[in-house]
Amino acid sequence: MQTYTNPVYKGYFADPFVWQHQGVYYAIGTGAAEAEETVHEVTSVDFTNKSRVFPLLRSFDFVNWDFVGNALQRPDPDLGDNFWAPEVAYCNEQFYLYYSVGHGDKNHQLRVAISDNPLGPYQDVGEPLVDPKSCSFAIDPHPFRDDDGQWYLFYAHDFLDTSDGVRAGTALFVDRLETMTKLASEGKVVLRARSDWQRFLTNRLMYGEIYDWHTLEGPCVRKHEGKYYCFYSGGRWETENYGVDYGVADNAIGPYSDAGNETGPRVLKSVPNFVRGPGHNSIVLGPDGHTEYLVYHAWTENMDRRQICLDMLIWTPEGPLCQGPTWTPQTIIDSP
Numbered sequence: 080m081q082t083y084t085n086p087v088y089k090g091y092f093a094d095p096f097v098w099q100h101q102g103v104y105y106a107i108g109t110g111a112a113e114a115e116e117t118v119h120e121v122t123s124v125d126f127t128n129k130s131r132v133f134p135l136l137r138s139f140d141f142v143n144w145d146f147v148g149n150a151l152q153r154p155d156p157d158l159g160d161n162f163w164a165p166e167v168a169y170c171n172e173q174f175y176l177y178y179s180v181g182h183g184d185k186n187h188q189l190r191v192a193i194s195d196n197p198l199g200p201y202q203d204v205g206e207p208l209v210d211p212k213s214c215s216f217a218i219d220p221h222p223f224r225d226d227d228g229q230w231y232l233f234y235a236h237d238f239l240d241t242s243d244g245v246r247a248g249t250a251l252f253v254d255r256l257e258t259m260t261k262l263a264s265e266g267k268v269v270l271r272a273r274s275d276w277q278r279f280l281t282n283r284l285m286y287g288e289i290y291d292w293h294t295l296e297g298p299c300v301r302k303h304e305g306k307y308y309c310f311y312s313g314g315r316w317e318t319e320n321y322g323v324d325y326g327v328a329d330n331a332i333g334p335y336s337d338a339g340n341e342t343g344p345r346v347l348k349s350v351p352n353f354v355r356g357p358g359h360n361s362i363v364l365g366p367d368g369h370t371e372y373l374v375y376h377a378w379t380e381n382m383d384r385r386q387i388c389l390d391m392l393i394w395t396p397e398g399p400l401c402q403g404p405t406w407t408p409q410t411i412i413d414s415p
Contacts, residue, residue: 081142081366081411085354085404086377086386088136088144093385094164094219094297096361097374098197104363105167105197106136106374106387107150107176113162114385132162133178135198136387141366141411144387151176151192154203159186164297164359167197168222168230168259175259176201177208177220177232189217189234191260204260208232216249219359222256223300225331230256233298233309238271239286245271248279248293251311253332269309269335270295270326276343277313278320297359300331301371303394307331310373310399312358313344317382321356322348323375325399339398347375347390347401354404355382362392366413373401 086092091111098105113132131149138144150165158180165178174194181187189208192201209217214236221233233253241247251269254262272278272293283292297312307328314320322344326335339345347357360375371392376385390403 081140081413082408083142083411084408085388085406087389088387091384092134092387093376094359095374095376095387096166097363098167099363100169100197104138104141107133107165107167109163110134131200133165147198150199150201152200152202164219166221170259177222179218187216187218189220208262219296219298221298231331232256232262233269233300235296244273246273246293247290248272250295251298267332269333270337274341276320279315299361301362308399309335310360316356319349319355321358323358323360346399347404350404353406357404365411370412377404
């Protein structure tokens with residue numbers, strides 16, 4: 080038995096994605112420089128880390144996490160200084176780093192970089208995954224491999240229509256990966272906002288118009304007992320209304336339904352005075368090779384940083400739940 084207390088790493092580490100390779104755990108996320116558009120101002124005695132973005136952590140026991148460098152060799156500076164929400168897929172002995180880059184909340188594009196080492200450096204392939212001319216804001220890419228070996232890319236982009244009860248805002252989309260660096264252009268809507276708790280901002284100026292703007296972001300897909308669960312975070316990321324919910328489907332590309340969440344997120348939500356704004360999760364098996372854990376970020380009490388946290392994921396007949404968020408010592412089973 081091991082114990083941990085959230086957050087498991089004290090530094091700024093948002094949008095955490097954790098994976099295991101050859102018995103070692105790795106975490107990649109959005110760092111302070113990437114989130115605040117100050118990549119070009121980062122200073123370090125290590126030039127390598129100045130020329131790279133996205134902090135990487137490593138753990139040999141799932142409890143103790145250490146910074147081991149930055150992952151992505153920075154691409155063309157004209158693409159922007161905001162680098163968000165990286166995730167890594169492993170296929171055919173190569174690691175693929177999916178991420179978005181842009182200028183603030185505008186002109187964000189999805190890209191992919193490749194390395195033969197989990198620690199990088201990852202080199203951008205030179206082309207966007209989605210044409211920025213047809214989709215000017217795409218974020219939060221999540222690669223998912225189905226049981227038949229087919230890969231899909233889930234991500235978030237903006238929708239302006241309000242037909243059939245859906246609300247304008249950022250929402251979830253999926254496309255098949257033709258190769259690990261090319262989408263098939265067969266995209267489908269995964270989930271749209273329908274509930275008040277998913278509101279990001281009333282009277283928000285977007286695309287030259289005023290909208291009651293809603294947000295679904297941070298998709299993370301898990302197959303469980305024949306069903307596909309697309310976890311996501313909804314609401315405004317800086318507030319206590321932000322939390323994790325899910326949609327469920329019979330196929331990887333849907334259709335998905337998140338019916339039943341009208342009053343708030345069902346998987347993970349704030350605990351007033353203790354945990355604020357938990358969200359943007361990934362899912363990984365713990366050291367026993369059986370127990371699943373939800374890895375997510377949450378704000379410090381004074382709101383100066385988001386930090387990586389983890390808690391057990393529990394599957395119930397009613398759907399998935401997180402045994403969290405927690406802020407007191409928790410036990411991890413570290414053997415089968």
